[in-house]
Amino acid sequence: MAHFTVIGLGRFGIAASLELIHLGHTVTGVDRSATVADKYVEELTQTVICDATDENALRELDLSNSDAVLVAIGADMQSSLLCTLSLKNIGVREIWVKASTKAHHTIVSKLGVSRIIHPEEEMGMRVAQALHYPMVHNYLALGHGMYVVEVHVKSAWQDHSLSQILERTSTSIDVLLLKRDQQTLTQLPLNFRVQPDDILLLSGSRAALTQLAPRLV
Incomplete structure (x- = not known):
């Protein structure tokens, strides 16, 4: 404290x-x-x-x-x-x-x-990002074009593995953690299967996350 x-x-x-x-x-x-x-x-x-x-x-x-x-x-x-x-x-x-x-x-x-x-400028940027990427519920800019984003898993992803979700990205995106109900899971294997309402925390370059974004809608 x-x-x-x-x-x-x-x-x-x-x-x-x-x-x-x-x-x-x-x-x-x-x-x-x-x-x-x-x-x-x-x-x-x-x-x-x-x-x-x-x-x-x-x-x-x-x-x-x-x-x-x-x-x-x-x-x-x-x-x-x-x-x-x-x-x-x-x-x-x-x-x-x-x-x-x-x-x-x-x-x-x-x-x-x-x-x-x-505050007004930063909130304006967040609103613009939310409008452009409605699947991203929160994000953190780390500098040098790197971001951490919070994504909520949609029902269409039922039983998809992390590798299936990330397979078409040309550059690396790291899965930092997954939150399911009261559990927080880290160091997930790529064959881990997600469920609706899971929350993913992803990190990567803006280019990689932008490439992934259309698949998350």
Whole structure:
């Protein structure tokens, strides 16, 4: 279990906070609005009313106890930048920042933060991928054109082996695991036969997965 501080409890900030709580972590939510902070006092580990652009106010939060600080301030780029700069000045090492625009990204990148997040852009890409590949329920980009994708087995695949499913791909696709009901199976032989509602986790290049995609519909 880790502890995180989320600064800015708008839609993005509170969604991240509640999911971290759901995953078993503790979260301090910070917002300059007393109304917003009070709204989530029962749902988060702690809520604090604080002007995050004030470096002295941030120092009083004892952020050294946080494994990471997420700056989730939305439309107010100036406040986001001032907050990020203050966090750097007081020695916070793991800083994640939500960036709303390319200019915001460019400036934040000069501050040397751990990660810059573009939620609207990233969600837009995920929606486009879901529309284009409806059989893929989730995916993770690993970089260098490599992906991990989650695929739900269709009824048409009843008793098909993994080798039959993958036989027409010209490049390698690895089966990382298969989830069946409450079981998670790994190191599956190619003659393993799938059943409807099995969940496959596959990894491979974008080209290989794209070649496979039409067969998964």
